[in-house]
Amino acid sequence: MIAPAENGASAPANQAPHVPVMLAEVVSALSPKKGETIVDGTFGAGGYTKAVLETGANVIAVDRDPDAIAAGQALVKAAGGRLRLVEGRFSDLENHLEALGEDAVDGVVLDLGVSSMQLDQAERGFSFRFDGPLDMRMGQHGPTAADVVNQLPQKDLTRVIGLLGEEKRASAVSSAIARRRTEQPFERTADLAAVVEKVVGRSPKKAQIHPATRTFQALRIYVNGELEEVAEALGAAERVLRPGGRLVVVTFHSLEDRIVKRFLADRTRTRAGGSRHLPEQDVPPPTFELVVKGAEDPGEDEIRLNPRARSARLRAGRRLDAPARELDAEALGVPRLADISSLRG
Incomplete structure (x- = not known):
């Protein structure tokens, strides 16, 4: 996976595609051993899975993207029975394991985040670097995403863009979208990006960052329920890891990282803070x-070779033998937003 932000620049021609971020740090924190079973909850192009298989461990890999599952079949065959690939959400981890x-x-x-394979395919509609259907x-x-920008009430669209994109001009962006959609519905990524750019404008200090980056991030997170998925996946991992099992999470933006940070802070805490009054x-x-x-950041060498790694952060914990707790997604930072299932898909 890669950072969700886009800067409009192409990757260097000599850069290998789909480079797994912080691979050495992930394998070190995960510490897989021969005969163990490791879950790669975000299979993508299989970078982490390949590295884990090389240690002699077995892998159960999960991905909700059918394209990733299809592309991974060659690796399944090459692994000789040590890799099982499952199409589905990583929040359903317990059900996937039970079925196996x-x-x-x-x-x-x-x-976490969106894979480079998805960003690089114009027809998937994740990126404004390539004009394509507004899908995501x-x-x-x-x-x-087209259903969202064309149907979601303006006040709900403002919350989505403001909370999930951390866009300061969310109200102005949603207002411009609402005006335009009454004349003509949005269908293409370039069309939406152009409308957002007119509202947000380009900052001379951040000329390399497209003005629509935050809005596109917000829509992608909302369409895929990404923050809810992260919280549920953390709770599922807590329930399925045996004592001594390792949880390793790589995030690419502050919303995801905040959820993981709060989860681990709560689950490693031994006492609640008091005061002279309480x-x-x-x-x-x-x-x-x-x-x-805390969190581990990628090294300077990796960032130089793979600029997309610059926003990555790694957090990791080792499971103790205490019983798993009930999950409170809102306490972890998952906002309440309009139910996307009410839209006409």
């Missing part, structure tokens, strides 16, 4: 201990 006859695993790795669906079913309170036993203190 597994009740616990030794590691879970999640590489990772799973290729359900309401599209005594310290007991908390449930910790379910994780940190493998990486």
